[in-house]
Amino acid sequence: MSSKTANPVMHSAAWRISLWATLAFAIGTMLVFTMLHRFVANDIQRRSDAWLSGEVEVLGDVAVRTPKDRLYGRVVREVAELASKEVPNKLRSNGNENDSVFFLQAEDDGPLKLWVGAGDGTQNLAAIRARKVVSDVPYDLKVNGFKHPFRVASVRLEDGSHIYLGLSERDELRVLRNMRERFLGIWLLIVLFGFSIVFYATRRMLNYVREITEAASRIGQSDLSSRVPTNNRNDEVGHLALTLNHMLDRIESSMHQLHTITDSLAHDLRSPLTAIRGKLEIALSGDVKVEHGEPIVSAIDELDRLTEFLNTSLDVAEAKADALRISRTEVDLDELVRVMIGLYEPCMSEKGLRVQLRSAGSVKVLADEALLHRVIANLLDNELKHLPASCTVSLQLRASEEVATLIVEDDGPGFDVEIGRQMFEQRVKGRDSKGHGLGLAFVEAVVRAHGGSVTASNRPEGGAQLSITWPLDTRENAEAPHSLTLVNR
Amino acid sequence: MQLLLVEDELEIQGFLKQSLTDAGYEVDAAKDGRTAVQFAAGKKYDVLVVDLGLPDQDGIDLILQLRRSGVSSPVLILSARRSVDDRVKGLEQGGDDYLTKPFALAELLARLRSLLRRNLAASEDATRLRVLDLELDFIRRRASRGGEVLNLSPQEFVLLEYLCRHAGRVVTRSMLLAEVWGMRIQPDTNVVDVHIYRLRGKVDTEGREPLIKTLRGIGYVLKDR
Numbered sequence: 001m002s003s004k005t006a007n008p009v010m011h012s013a014a015w016r017i018s019l020w021a022t023l024a025f026a027i028g029t030m031l032v033f034t035m036l037h038r039f040v041a042n043d044i045q046r047r048s049d050a051w052l053s054g055e056v057e058v059l060g061d062v063a064v065r066t067p068k069d070r071l072y073g074r075v076v077r078e079v080a081e082l083a084s085k086e087v088p089n090k091l092r093s094n095g096n097e098n099d100s101v102f103f104l105q106a107e108d109d110g111p112l113k114l115w116v117g118a119g120d121g122t123q124n125l126a127a128i129r130a131r132k133v134v135s136d137v138p139y140d141l142k143v144n145g146f147k148h149p150f151r152v153a154s155v156r157l158e159d160g161s162h163i164y165l166g167l168s169e170r171d172e173l174r175v176l177r178n179m180r181e182r183f184l185g186i187w188l189l190i191v192l193f194g195f196s197i198v199f200y201a202t203r204r205m206l207n208y209v210r211e212i213t214e215a216a217s218r219i220g221q222s223d224l225s226s227r228v229p230t231n232n233r234n235d236e237v238g239h240l241a242l243t244l245n246h247m248l249d250r251i252e253s254s255m256h257q258l259h260t261i262t263d264s265l266a267h268d269l270r271s272p273l274t275a276i277r278g279k280l281e282i283a284l285s286g287d288v289k290v291e292h293g294e295p296i297v298s299a300i301d302e303l304d305r306l307t308e309f310l311n312t313s314l315d316v317a318e319a320k321a322d323a324l325r326i327s328r329t330e331v332d333l334d335e336l337v338r339v340m341i342g343l344y345e346p347c348m349s350e351k352g353l354r355v356q357l358r359s360a361g362s363v364k365v366l367a368d369e370a371l372l373h374r375v376i377a378n379l380l381d382n383e384l385k386h387l388p389a390s391c392t393v394s395l396q397l398r399a400s401e402e403v404a405t406l407i408v409e410d411d412g413p414g415f416d417v418e419i420g421r422q423m424f425e426q427r428v429k430g431r432d433s434k435g436h437g438l439g440l441a442f443v444e445a446v447v448r449a450h451g452g453s454v455t456a457s458n459r460p461e462g463g464a465q466l467s468i469t470w471p472l473d474t475r476e477n478a479e480a481p482h483s484l485t486l487v488n489r
Numbered sequence: 490m491q492l493l494l495v496e497d498e499l500e501i502q503g504f505l506k507q508s509l510t511d512a513g514y515e516v517d518a519a520k521d522g523r524t525a526v527q528f529a530a531g532k533k534y535d536v537l538v539v540d541l542g543l544p545d546q547d548g549i550d551l552i553l554q555l556r557r558s559g560v561s562s563p564v565l566i567l568s569a570r571r572s573v574d575d576r577v578k579g580l581e582q583g584g585d586d587y588l589t590k591p592f593a594l595a596e597l598l599a600r601l602r603s604l605l606r607r608n609l610a611a612s613e614d615a616t617r618l619r620v621l622d623l624e625l626d627f628i629r630r631r632a633s634r635g636g637e638v639l640n641l642s643p644q645e646f647v648l649l650e651y652l653c654r655h656a657g658r659v660v661t662r663s664m665l666l667a668e669v670w671g672m673r674i675q676p677d678t679n680v681v682d683v684h685i686y687r688l689r690g691k692v693d694t695e696g697r698e699p700l701i702k703t704l705r706g707i708g709y710v711l712k713d714r
Binding site for chain 1: 666
C-alpha cells in the first residue's frame with residue numbers, strides 16, 4: 001500500500017515498533033551497566049584505600065621504631081619495597097622498575113628525606129605540596145610525568161615529618177576499561193540481535209495483518225462468500241481474523257435474507273400479476289368490441305407500469321442496502337454511451353431536441369453492463385420527458401487517473417428547486433412529473449453500488465446538470481487519445 | 490409443434506396452455522420437475538417453457554437434468570426473479586431465452602417462434618435475403634426494394650435485417666432492444682417506435698404496399714405474403 005514511498009520498510013509499523021523496543025532495551029541495559037560499573041569501581045577503590053591505610057600505618061610504625069642512623073633509610077626502603085609487592089589488583093609490572101607504588105618521607109617544607117619508587121620523587125613531592133590540604137583519608141593525586149593518577153595515604157610522624165604512600169590507579173583503571181570495552185561489544189551484539197528478532201517477529205505478525213486487510217478489502221469490493229485467512233493461529237491476530245469472518249458470516253446471512261425477502265416478495269407479486277395480465281390479454285383476443293377493449297388495454301398498461309415500479313423500487317431498496325447483485329465485466333463507457341445515444345437520438349430529434357457527445361475516446365470501467373444500460377436509459381428518458389422542444393442535451397465523458405466522469409446537462413428549465421437535496425430519495429419527483437419518482441434514486445443507487453457518486457445541480461446559465469463519477473478499472477489504464485467527437489445530427 | 494410447459498402456478502399454467510394451444514402448439518403441461526421429466530422421457534418436444542420456481546426443484550437444475558438425459562430442444566425460461574442470475578445467462582448462450590414475469594403473451598409467442606427458428610439452423614443464404622420485393626445484400630450491407638436501393642444507415646440496416654429474418658412473425662420492442670441494440674431495458678418512452686417510423690419512411694415509400702405493420706401494444710411484423 002505504501003509502495004509509492006521511497007523505502008517501504010522504513011515506513012512500516014514493524015520497523016517503528018522494533019526501533020522503539022530496541023531503544024528501550026538499549027537504554028535499560030546501559031543504565032544497569034552504569035550502576036554495576038560504579039559499584040565495581042567503588043569496591044576496588046575501597047580495597048586499595050584499606051590496603052594503603054594499613055601499609056602507611058605499618059611504615060609509620062617502622063619509621064618511628066627504627067633508630068635514625070645510617071641503616072634507617074635502608075630498613076624503611078626494604079619494608080616499603082616489600083609492601084609494594086603485595087599491591088592489590090596488581091596485574092603485572094612493566095620491567096624491573098616498580099612504578100605502581102611510591103614511598104616518600106619529607107618534612108612539611110624540607111627536602112625529600114627518603115624516596116622509594118620510580119624516578120627521583122621530586123615531582124611527587126611537588127604535587128603533594130601543591131595540594132596543600134592535608135587529610136587523613138586517602139586521596140587522588142595527579143603527578144606530572146605519570147599517565148595515571150596515584151592514590152595517596154599519609155601519616156604524620158612524631159618528628160613532624162610525613163610519610164606518604166602512593167599507589168598508581170593504573171591497574172584499577174585498566175580493569176574498569178576492560179570491563180567497559182567487553183560490555184560495549186556484547187551490548188552492541190545483543191541490541192542488534194534483539195532488534196532483528198523483534199523486527200522479524202513483528203513483521204511476520206503485521207504481514208499477516210496486512211494479508212487479512214487485503215483479503216477483507218477484496219471481499220468488500222467483490223463477493224461476500226470468501227473469507228480472510230485464519231492460519232489456525234490462537235493469538236490476538238488470529239482472533240481478529242476469526243472475528244472478521246464471523247462478521248462476514250452475519251453480513252452474508254443478512255444479505256441473503258434480504259435477497260430472499262425481495263425475491264419472495266417479487267415472486268408473490270409477480271405470479272398474480274402474470275395471471276391477471278394473461279387473462280386480460282386472452283379477454284382482449286376474443287371478439288371484443290372496441291369500446292369494451294379500450295379499458296382492458298389501459299388496464300394492461302397500468303399493470304405494466306405497476307410491474308416496472310415494483311422492479312425498480314426493489315432494485316433501489318437492494319442498492320440502498322448495498323445488496324445489489326452486480327456482475328462486473330469490462331465495459332467501454334464511450335462505446336456504451338454512443339450506442340445509447342444512437343438509440344435515443346431519433347426520438348429526441350422527433351421532439352425537437354438535439355444531442356451531442358463529447359468524449360476523449362475509450363474509457364474502460366468494471367461494471368454491470370445491464371445496469372449501466374438502465375442508468376443511461378433512465379437519464380435519457382428523463383431528458384426526453386422533461387425538456388421542452390429545441391433544447392440541447394449534451395453528454396461529456398472524460399477520464400482522469402482514477403475516475404471516469406460522465407456529465408449530462410441540458411439548457412432546459414433545470415431541476416425543480418423545491419426538490420433540492422432530496423433529489424436522489426425514492427418517491428421524490430418534480431411537481432409536474434408523471435414518473436414514479438424512482439429514476440434518479442435508481443441511478444444514484446446503482447452508481448453508488450459500483451463505488452461512484454452522482455451530483456445534480458442547476459447550471460448557472462440555466463438547465464440541469466448531472467455529474468456521475470465512476471471508479472476506473474485501474475488494472476489497465478486504457479489509452480485516451482484526446483480527440484473531440486461531436487455527434488450532432 | 491410439440492411444447493412442454495412446466496409451471497406450478499395453476500392459474501398461469503391454465504391461460505398459458507390455452508393461448509399456446511390457440512397459437513397452434515400441442516401443449517403438455519407439468520406442474521413440477523418430476524412430472525416434467527416423465528413427460529420428456531416419453532416424447533420428443535420441439536420447445537420447452539420452464540418456470541424457475543418449481544415446488545420440488547430449481548428450474549435450472551431441471552433444465553440441466555433434461556439436457557443430461559439428451560433433451561436438446563431450446564428452452565424458454567420464465568422467471569419471477571427480478572435480476573436474472575448468472576446461471577440463466579450461462580444457459581442463454583446455449584441458444585435458450587428467458588422472460589421475466591409478468592410478460593405479454595405476444596412477447597412469449599414471439600420469443601418461442603424466434604427460438605424455434607434459431608433452432609432450425611441457418612438455412613437461409615448467408616449472403617442475401619429476399620422478402621417479397623425487399624432484398625438484403627449482406628456483403629455490401631445494402632438493401633433494395635423492387636430493384637431500387639434504399640438509403641439506410643448501418644443501424645437501420647441491422648433493424649431491417651432483424652425484421653426480415655423474422656418476416657411474418659411478431660417482434661416485440663424488447664426483442665428489438667435485446668437483439669438489435671444488445672440491451673435489456675424497458676424505456677418508458679417510445680424510442681424504438683421512432684426507429685421503426687424512420688425505417689418505414691424509407692422502406693414503405695408512397696405508392697408501395699406497406700410492409701412494416703404495427704401491432705398496437707404488442708410490436709411489429711414484416712409482411713411476407
